[in-house]
Amino acid sequence: MNQFLKDWGEAAYTSLGFFWMALWAFALGYLISSMIQVFVTERRMQKTMGDKGGKSVLLGTFFGFISSSCSFSALATSKSLFKKGASFVSSIAFLLASTNLVIELGIIISIFLGWQFVVGEYVGGVLLILSSWLLIRIINPKKLIQKARKRLDESSEDHADEKSLTEKITLHENWAKVGKQYGMEWKMVWKDVTVGFTIAGIVAAFVPDSFFQTLFINTGEGQQSFGFFTLLEHVIVGPVAAFLTFIGSMGNIPLAALLYGKGVSFAGVMAFIFSDLVVFPVLRINAKYYGWKMSLFILFLLFTSLIAASLLLHYGFDLFSLIPQGTDKGITDKEHFAIDYTFFLNLAFVALSGLMAYFGFFKWKNVKHHKEMAPKSPLMENILKWIAMVCYVWLAIGIVLKFMG
Numbered sequence: 001m002n003q004f005l006k007d008w009g010e011a012a013y014t015s016l017g018f019f020w021m022a023l024w025a026f027a028l029g030y031l032i033s034s035m036i037q038v039f040v041t042e043r044r045m046q047k048t049m050g051d052k053g054g055k056s057v058l059l060g061t062f063f064g065f066i067s068s069s070c071s072f073s074a075l076a077t078s079k080s081l082f083k084k085g086a087s088f089v090s091s092i093a094f095l096l097a098s099t100n101l102v103i104e105l106g107i108i109i110s111i112f113l114g115w116q117f118v119v120g121e122y123v124g125g126v127l128l129i130l131s132s133w134l135l136i137r138i139i140n141p142k143k144l145i146q147k148a149r150k151r152l153d154e155s156s157e158d159h160a161d162e163k164s165l166t167e168k169i170t171l172h173e174n175w176a177k178v179g180k181q182y183g184m185e186w187k188m189v190w191k192d193v194t195v196g197f198t199i200a201g202i203v204a205a206f207v208p209d210s211f212f213q214t215l216f217i218n219t220g221e222g223q224q225s226f227g228f229f230t231l232l233e234h235v236i237v238g239p240v241a242a243f244l245t246f247i248g249s250m251g252n253i254p255l256a257a258l259l260y261g262k263g264v265s266f267a268g269v270m271a272f273i274f275s276d277l278v279v280f281p282v283l284r285i286n287a288k289y290y291g292w293k294m295s296l297f298i299l300f301l302l303f304t305s306l307i308a309a310s311l312l313l314h315y316g317f318d319l320f321s322l323i324p325q326g327t328d329k330g331i332t333d334k335e336h337f338a339i340d341y342t343f344f345l346n347l348a349f350v351a352l353s354g355l356m357a358y359f360g361f362f363k364w365k366n367v368k369h370h371k372e373m374a375p376k377s378p379l380m381e382n383i384l385k386w387i388a389m390v391c392y393v394w395l396a397i398g399i400v401l402k403f404m405g
Helices: 002-039 042-046 054-065 071-083 088-100 103-112 115-139 142-151 165-170 172-206 209-215 228-244 248-261 266-277 280-290 292-319 341-363 378-404
Strands: none
Touching (some): 002 165, 002 172, 002 341, 002 378, 071 142, 088 266, 103 115, 103 248, 172 248, 172 341, 172 378, 228 266
C-alpha cells in the first residue's frame, strides 16, 4: 500500500512537471494561431484553393500550417473551404497540415522528444499530404466528391471584411477577437491536455515495460533494430493506441515520449502522433458532413497515408543515422520546476495570457467573435469533462502524498 501511495505521488508530480515544461509552448502556439485566425479569413484562403493542381495543394498545406492545431477546428474549417469551392485534395491537404504541421505542435514535440521528432513531424506531415494526393489521383473518387459537395447545405456567404493586414492590426476590435480566440483555443483543449498529461504521469509511474513489449512486439529499452513486419505492426498498433486514448495530438505528446522511452520504434511513435484524424469521433463528424461512404474513404486515405509516411520516415532517418536513442529517463527524472529558462518563459506567457484575457473578456468584451467548430457529441464531452475533474482530484491528492507522505 505504501508503495502504491508513493507511486501515486510520483505520477501526479510527473504529470504536473510535464505540463509545466510545456506551458509556455502551449501559450506561444495558441497566441500565434489566434492572431492568424483573426487576421487571415477563410474567404482569402478559399479564393486560392479551387483547382486540383499542385498550387492548390501547396496553398492548402500553407494555410493549414498557420491555422489552429485543434482537430475539431480543422475539420470545420476544411469542410467550410470545401463547401465554398476549394478542391477536395486541397481541403485534405489543409486538414492534414493543420493537425500535423502547426507551430505549437512542433514546439511541444521539441520539448518532449527532441529535434529529430520535430523534423519527423514536419517531413512526415508533408509525406502524408503527398501520399493522400497520390491516392486521390489514382483512385479518382469523382462521384464521392460530387455527392459530398451536394450533401453540404448551401450556406450564407462569408461577409468577412477585406481590409488590408495593416489596417486589421491597428483595430482594437481585432485584438479583442484575438483575445477571445485565444480563450477559445484553451477551451477546446483543456480537457484533452488534462487527461493526456495525467495519463502520461500514471503510465510513467505504474505501467511496467512488459506491457509495452506485449503491445508492440520486439520492443525494449535501447532497442533500435527492427524488421519490416515488426515496424508494420508498430505503425498499425500506434493508431490503435491513439484511438484508445483519444485526447488530441497536443495531449498525446508526453505519451509518445514515454512510448519511445519504452523501446517502441521511431515509426510506431510517429504513427501514434499522426493518428488524431483516424479515430472514431473524427469518423463520425466526417460522416455527418459528407456521408458515411466519403467518411470511410477519408479514413482509408489517411490511414494508408499514415502507414506509408511512418515507414518511409523510419527507413529514411535510419539511412542517415538520425533516429535518436530512446530513453524514458530523460523526461521522467528531469527536474521540472528548476529556476531556468522554462520558469521565466512560463511567467512571461502567463502574463501575456492575462493580457489577452483582459482584451477579449473585459476591456472590449462587447466585440463579437465566432469560430465554427465541428459538432461534438454532448455525451462524450460530458464524459471527458468528468474524467478531467477526476484527474484534478487525482493530481491534488497525489501532490499531497508526494510532499506530505
